[in-house]
């Protein structure tokens with residue numbers, strides 16, 4: 001594996017269902033992500049974007065093909081190893097998935113607490129700092145119920161980034177956002193990438209985001225049909 | 232509270248925050264746990280009080296061995312024992328003394344409402360067999376128709392009881408005779424009668440002419456100090472040729488009576504069952520609350536799973552919730568339970584009340600069963616699949 005690459009996937013095939021319902025969702029997908037890069041994955045609905053993300057994010061077992069993430073083979077990795085790998089990733093979902101009974105800060109603290117050896121005070125401090133980075137300094141004690149959609153998604157971004165993940169996986173994080181909030185979230189991810197070397201793989205239909213990408217991959221019917229390098 | 236839990240668990244007290252987020256539901260859950268606790272407390276209180284009432288008459292006597300009829304499951308039931316066995320038993324080198332004990336209910340005729348007195352006919356010259364608190368007055372019973380009356384008997388007024396002294400005895404009608412109470416002792420109403428009374432065996436036999444001095448209800452024996460009770464029982468078993476008799480240490484007889492009341496008598500079984508129901512109700516309530524809570528937060532849990540939290544974390548959260556429910560539900564349960572028991576005690580004059588040991592054991596039970604329901608509820612967590620989140 002090239003040490004500049006944080007992820008290398010080759011020959012990925014994936015099937016859903018069993019028997020007659022068995023259906024192939026990915027066909028021979030190859031994918032590399034360079035450290036610090038910002039990659040956009042696009043394609044029509046049902047083309048397999050989310051499937052790629054869940055495989056790369058260790059949320060689904062690899063059925064066929066090779067995936068090396070952060071210098072570790074995913075094929076044959078134990079559940080504990082996968083959990084440990086996931087702790088080094090940041091996830092941003094289309095829905096914010098914030099915990100309704102935790103404040104913004106507490107939600108962000110959850111993004112740190114799975115790491116051992118982080119003190120309460122450190123976690124608290126880092127969470128407030130991360131909320132500051134996403135422009136929510138004045139909302140740190142708000143409950144999710146009292147935040148707007150864009151603000152909630154930004155809390156989710158702060159939660160994903162607070163642990164300094166090596167790789168951020170985002171699935172249509174801007175779909176629920178208005179134009180300005182969407183641009184803000186994407187800019188934030190880009191800036192974090194530049195400042196901390198965080199790599200981002202982002203799924204989107206959103207054309208507004210494309211001009212910020214270093215590379216754009218297009219999936220169609222489970223196959224990568226176009227790779228476009230920029231910058 | 233939140234800080235305390237954070238210190239205990241070394242993480243954000245998610246369970247606590249989650250439970251308290253929806254106040255109405257939290258209050259309802261606590262009320263449910265408290266209700267189950269009250270149920271258990273009341274049933275246990277009645278059971279304990281039945282136990283205390285069962286053991287109470289044994290406390291009036293001092294003996295090492297009791298010989299009873301084969302069908303005598305309780306002090307108050309079963310047939311008679313032939314007095315000849317008392318004489319036989321005296322032949323044993325370790326047996327120093329023996330006494331026949333007669334026992335029956337005497338109705339004190341008070342016009343509108345009788346007082347039913349569990350009455351012991353004892354030998355007035357053998358104070359050694361009687362609890363020292365009563366033994367000093369035993370000689371008073373040598374007078375025919377003299378009694379020592381239970382001052383705690385239900386239906387007897389405090390003033391009435393306080394007035395009973397050797398100088399100012401109280402005469403009353405019972406079983407068609409006039410009895411005279413010369414003094415009182417602290418008995419206490421039980422489930423079988425309103426109170427207790429001591430009379431001499433002679434007086435007893437004149438109250439119950441059908442009974443014979445040759446057949447008391449039980450035979451009490453005293454052994455020489457330091458004698459081996461079990462060995463003496465074994466020897467008596469060989470000495471007494473009627474194999475149907477029960478020859479037991481006095482303590483064993485009391486214990487057998489208790490076991491019989493709690494496991495064989497319908498009342499004991501009903502209240503034992505009530506405790507079980509209370510425990511089940513609590514278990515179901517806590518399970519229901521926790522599993523609904525898990526189901527309502529599957530997305531959040533799946534998110535945490537994706538973020539790299541392991542099974543220990545989720546188990547911890549559900550246990551935390553179980554502990555919060557158990558402990559916080561216990562407190563109102565204890566308060567209400569204590570109130571209900573003391574109210575019931577006042578109304579029934581039964582020895583009903585909260586005891587420390589009862590509170591402690593119910594508390595431990597509540598925590599253990601809450602944790603158990605929590606453990607069952609975590610099975611629902613398996614449904615939280617982070618791959619479905621995207």
Ligand SMILES: Nc1ncnc2c1ncn2[C@@H]1O[C@H](COP(=O)(O)OP(=O)(O)OP(=O)(O)O)[C@@H](O)[C@H]1O
Nearest residue numbers: 016017024025043044045046047048049050051052
């Ligand atoms: N859990 C599943 N079980 C069965 N089939 C699935 C499952 N997840 C996805 N699929 C199928 O796999 C194919 C790819 O789905 P995927 O969710 O990866 O597409 P997508 O590109 O993310 O689409 P969208 O833009 O709508 O989110 C689709 O045909 C879908 O129906």
Ligand SMILES: [Mg+2]
Nearest residue numbers: 049050051621
């Ligand atoms: Mg998708």
